[in-house]
Amino acid sequence: MRQPPDRLFAHPLAQVPDFVFNEDVARVFPDMIKRSVPGYPTIVENIGVLAGRFAQPHSVLYDLGASLGAVTQALRRHVQIEDCRVIAVDNSSAMVERCREYLHAQDAMFQELLPVEVVEADILAFPLQPSSLVTLNFTLQFIRPEQRPALLERIRQALLPGGALILSEKLRFADGRQDELLSDLHVAFKRANGYSELEIAQKRSAIEKVMLPDSLEQHRERLLAAGFSQVVPWFQCLNFASMIALP
Incomplete structure (x- = not known):
């Protein structure tokens, strides 16, 4: 499937709107996230590998905030567990439509993949079935901080013993000083991937009010407060990281 380049912020905008996951973003999202998030392909592929450690028979694997389904595809490539299925959830109709297209293309390329259901829904209200694995891949940061604890508590309650949240x-x-250094290095990463100063500045303006990151310590404290017993960071590249939370 052809992946057009991200040029959404390449021209001066009289007023930069807040970032939304609309059709324009969905169209260029594979290029955007690969050029914007250091280590993204490694994170996605290894979530599939890690899932093989936690996935259990007769259970659900959740990809919450699935966007175009990159994590769902990785789960289906790597997990071969009896009577296991993936539910991918996103609240963007544009993302959900393209996610289904990508998964249909994956079905045509591989055999014996896990069954998958793609659902357009708000993950804050979506009911969770007993699950051995839940992934939130660059999703929580787009949820209002005051709403994050309740979501994590619901995920913890849905997780089976021996399961995990990634x-x-x-x-x-x-x-x-550390924050400034890693932010500067992230900007250098985007420059090295072909983004102009205008694109970087306008994207920052668009996203700064809708993406609200936390520190690793805040994530750990919130996860422990939600009932998780252990939080294990397994990957970091510049100011992007991934962690495993165990029930």
Whole structure:
């Protein structure tokens, strides 16, 4: 499937609107996230590998905030467990439509993949079945901070013994110098991937009010408060990280 380049912020905008996951973003999202998130392909592929450790027979694997289904595809490639299925949930109709297209293309390329259901819904209200694995891959940061604890508590309650939550997020850092250094290096990463100063500045303006990152310490404290017993960071590249939370 052809993946057009991300040029959404390449021209000056009289007023930069808040970032939304609309059809324009869905169209260029594969290119956007690969050029914007350091380590993204590694995170996605290894979520599939890690899932093989936690997925259990007769259970559901959730991809919450699935966007175009990259994590769902990785789960289906790597998990081969009896009577296991994936439910991918996103609240963007544009993302859900394209996610279904990508998964249909995956079905045509591979055999014996896990069954998958793609649902357009708000994950804050979506009922969770007993699950051995839940993924929030760069999703929690787009949820209002005051709504995050309740979501994590519901996920914890849905997880089966021996299951896991895999949470990937952009991080901020309490140490101002460390935060500034990693932010500057992230900008350098985007420059190296072909984004102009205008694109970087306008994207920052669009996203700063809708994506609200936490520190690793805040994530750990919130997850423990939600009932998780252990939080294990397993990947970090610049100011982007992924962690495993165990029930």
